[in-house]
Amino acid sequence: MLRWILxxxxxxxxxxxGLQAIKSVTKNIWLHYLFIxxxxxxxxxxxxxFTVYSEGRVLNPAKSYAFGFLLxxxxxxxxxxxxxxxxxxxxFIYGLYDKMVNKNEGFYMPSRRKFISxxxxxxxxxxxxxxxxxxxxxxxxxxxxxxxLHFEDLPEAFDGYKITxxxxxxxxxxxxxxxIEYGVDLINKQQSxxxxxxxxxxxxxxSEMIPWKDLFSTLNAKDGVFSVLGNHDYGDYVxxxxxxxxxxxxxxxxxxxxxMGYDVLLNESRFIEKNGARIALIGVExxxxxxxxxxxxxxxxSEKVDExxxxxxxxxxxSHWENEVIKDKYHYHLTLSGHTHGMQFxxxxxxxxxxxxxxxxxxxxxxxYKELGQxxxxxxxxxxxxYPGRVGIWPEITVIELKKGTHSA
Numbered sequence: 001m002l003r004w005i006l007x008x009x010x011x012x013x014x015x016x017x018g019l020q021a022i023k024s025v026t027k028n029i030w031l032h033y034l035f036i037x038x039x040x041x042x043x044x045x046x047x048x049x050f051t052v053y054s055e056g057r058v059l060n061p062a063k064s065y066a067f068g069f070l071l072x073x074x075x076x077x078x079x080x081x082x083x084x085x086x087x088x089x090x091x092f093i094y095g096l097y098d099k100m101v102n103k104n105e106g107f108y109m110p111s112r113r114k115f116i117s118x119x120x121x122x123x124x125x126x127x128x129x130x131x132x133x134x135x136x137x138x139x140x141x142x143x144x145x146x147x148x149l150h151f152e153d154l155p156e157a158f159d160g161y162k163i164t165x166x167x168x169x170x171x172x173x174x175x176x177x178x179x180i181e182y183g184v185d186l187i188n189k190q191q192s193x194x195x196x197x198x199x200x201x202x203x204x205x206x207s208e209m210i211p212w213k214d215l216f217s218t219l220n221a222k223d224g225v226f227s228v229l230g231n232h233d234y235g236d237y238v239x240x241x242x243x244x245x246x247x248x249x250x251x252x253x254x255x256x257x258x259x260m261g262y263d264v265l266l267n268e269s270r271f272i273e274k275n276g277a278r279i280a281l282i283g284v285e286x287x288x289x290x291x292x293x294x295x296x297x298x299x300x301x302s303e304k305v306d307e308x309x310x311x312x313x314x315x316x317x318x319s320h321w322e323n324e325v326i327k328d329k330y331h332y333h334l335t336l337s338g339h340t341h342g343m344q345f346x347x348x349x350x351x352x353x354x355x356x357x358x359x360x361x362x363x364x365x366x367x368x369y370k371e372l373g374q375x376x377x378x379x380x381x382x383x384x385x386x387y388p389g390r391v392g393i394w395p396e397i398t399v400i401e402l403k404k405g406t407h408s409a
Contacts, residue, residue: 004047014077015039021080021124024117039073046070059203061175064388065135071387072131079124087116134344134389140179141394142186142382147368149375150405151333154310155277158402163312164192164221165398167338168200168230168381172208173388177215183382183395184215190399194223194272197262198338199230199286199316203385204238206253217260223272227262228283229254230316230339231292232385265314267301280309282332288339289319298324305330312336318364321376334400335376342366342380342393356393366393 015036022035049066091112164187174180187195202208209216219225233253240246257264265283272279282305287296296315305311311332313325318337325332342365346356358365362378369376380396 011043014074014081017081017084018076020084020112021117021121024112024114025121042069042073059385060172061388064173064386067386068131068135068388072128075127075131076124078127080120083116083120087112130391131389134391138390138394139384139388140176141390142183142397143394144186144190144397144399146399147377148401148403149334150403150407152406154402154404155279156404157275157277158279159404161402162192163400164190164195165198165336165377165379165400166382167198167379168341168383170200170203170383170385171212172203173384174212180212181215184218187219187397190397192221192399195219195221195225196314196336197225197227198314198336198379199228200232200338201257202253203232204235206249206256209253209256213256213260225262226270226281226283226314227257227264228314228316229285231286231288234286234293236293267297269301269305278309280305280311282311283314286316287320288317289323292317296320298328302330318362318376318378322363326371326374332374337376338379338381340365340378341385344384344387344390344393346393348392
């Protein structure tokens with residue numbers, strides 16, 4: 001109850017300053033009423049979705065949109081409040097000075113300046129509009145990112161070998177089949193030798209994937225489709241009637257992926273052979289830092305792999321690469337991860353800037369990194385979670401071409 005009281009107080013504070021800005025810009029009473037009505041509807045919908053219709057921490061499109069609209073509305077306050085509150089402090093100091101120095105009987109503060117409110121509203125419109133765009137356009141703005149990585153010890157037979165990586169489907173959040181069909185078709189159009197999925201097929205429950213099973217079953221590659229589990233696939237973020245029900249949910253999800261034609265690697269390895277040579281594809285269960293499940297067992301997954309084999313590791317959380325993989329006695333040439341989503345929010349201008357607040361949580365959060373002669377690609381994710389959109393960090397399909405040599409670009 002206390003958290004809801006705090007939420008209402010903070011929300012009222014944000015709404016109050018938003019209304020003050022609008023009142024300073026226009027005297028149209030109906031616009032004032034409209035703003036108040038929108039504020040009430042947004043807050044009420046959020047509270048209802050997360051209390052009356054709550055299923056613990058289960059996220060569905062209705063709850064995600066309630067959160068998204070709330071976030072967009074609150075974003076107005078990030079700009080408006082500092083500017084108008086700063087103006088209020090100046091107005092107060094001016095009024096106090098006028099009373100004490102000019103000995104006025106009353107206490108009068110100068111009225112708000114219209115142009116300050118105009119600037120505040122203009123600037124606030126940028127994050128507000130961006131978040132709305134992300135909800136309706138950005139989340140399905142799929143893009144294909146191509147990388148070519150060179151390895152001196154890559155078997156000659158695999159020179160030019162292509163891998164398509166997708167990650168973080170989060171099928172429980174989807175609300176537009178046509179857009180998802182486009183994304184799946186885009187994956188197949190890459191015509192890679194292998195497709196890998198690096199975890200988080202659902203938000204919480206295996207049943208979330210059933211409406212999308214037929215669509216994702218169409219993924220096809222010459223050497224197969226391989227997958228591993230992510231932290232959300234274990235059902236850890238929802239209440240279950242029993243431990244048995246939770247375990248059955250995980251088994252159902254694994255069975256579902258196998259029915260879709262995916263080779264699920266549960267701390268296991270596979271070999272892809274070509275012209276008498278081979279590369280090892282190794283998949284671990286989720287291993288995450290900071291309280292996330294650590295079911296991944298790198299040594300078990302690699303027990304059938306020789307030290308000199310060319311190794312590609314599928315591990316959902318890039319924290320695993322940072323904390324264990326690059327320090328292991330085995331040399332894992334390439335690790336493919338996801339998990340971060342790039343926070344679904346940031347700024348990326350190739351060759352200029354790559355930034356997201358998630359960088360304060362994860363050192364390796366999006367794209368290709370190299371440490372100790374080993375590479376990792378952190379996929380930004382195919383789907384979305386929580387906020388039902390993406391701003392600046394678009395949904396990603398990664399295509400990595402392996403080349404024999406010494407130069408990577």
